[in-house]
Amino acid sequence: MRVEIWSDIACPWCYVGKARFDKALRDFPHRDEVEVVHRSFELDPGRAKDDIQPVITMLTRKYGMSAAQAEAGEDNLGAQAAAEGLDYRTRGRDHGSTFDMHRLLHLAKEHGRQERLLDVLYRANFAEERSVFGEDERLVELAVAAGLDEDAVRGVLADPEAYAAEVRADEREAAELGANGVPFFVLDRKYGVSGAQPAEVFAQALTQAFGERAPLKIVESGSTDGADACGPDGCAVPQH
């Protein structure tokens, strides 16, 4: 079974939702048969790489909140994170473009390090003092900590088109699947779970989708007398 998770590193509910989903997956009896793929979604796709602001400032300017409202929201999110055992800095975090991080997550996917890099990026963004925005060296350091090859990481950061198509394809697919926000979980392209639901909801979705896994329906041809295919024992010889 395959679970695809659309999320953004700058999305607090994605950080919290991942912890809740991970908990449900850890307790899922068939967890070894579940493949998780992380997909890109930028909450702020138009933001320039050098356009960095403190989160509180961004919230007041972009959404017209008062500073007190913005701070209360962060406090609430911090409490939700704490309830999942996650560190969360409610003051002093930055907001910026996550495009490069998504590109690196695609590089990491090719090397089996996607999950680890995502955890490293979440932690760095939400819990560590040093900003994840504005400095390529910071991303190099984080990606290397997640087990990626330093030269490969530098290569991706130096080429703005590397994995850019993959990020955009993920985002297009999210729109096609009807996701307007994140986190967004898709199980076997059949069930969707929107938002950082409680672990029990993820557990229920996993159970339901797993129970409904269906073998492929093989489309048979009435007009041919067997499959024209090659296998470990050689190729079929044409009969017609």
Add this chain to the structure above:
Amino acid sequence: MRVEIWSDIACPWCYVGKARFDKALRDFPHRDEVEVVHRSFELDPGRAKDDIQPVITMLTRKYGMSAAQAEAGEDNLGAQAAAEGLDYRTRGRDHGSTFDMHRLLHLAKEHGRQERLLDVLYRANFAEERSVFGEDERLVELAVAAGLDEDAVRGVLADPEAYAAEVRADEREAAELGANGVPFFVLDRKYGVSGAQPAEVFAQALTQAFGERAPLKIVESGSTDGADACGPDGCAVPQH
């Protein structure tokens, strides 16, 4: 809709089957909504990189055919290819490991060049005089002809582990889906088509799978009062 196609460059029926599928797809009214992904399958996964033989020799040694039988099989396959407008050398082709080609096809996927590289590799293997086996320079030349970056190609060939995990994951998935031979076509993980079926069978499968596309079923939680998610308009504030 997504069509995944497992195939091997050394598989004549995959070469023929791709032409038949491509014909069906070209005529399919919703072709713009179909995403095609090529997946790896090695007919001869244990073969060492330097173990190269003429196809006819391989057929007689591995499958115990007489040379006349092996040649007749190749003639038959050549006729099937010709019927699809494909060139096919019935004598003098080599057989060898396709692992490096599959690794390059994964590199190509990251750059939107997978389809093109696969066509280039098929043509080179089945129709061109110069062998595709045994020489990295030959693969560099072909991959560059398909639009890949030369340094990136050399980097993959120089590192035997680059994209190796992706090749093996594709092969594992084929086994899980019940594919014992190739080509093997999977539509939206719901329908399977085994072998180089006539274009009409692919057309029927495309129509059927497309007609049955279903929107995601959203798993709702009874206990929460709305999705804890972030979107373009900001993040939900915790209510509970």
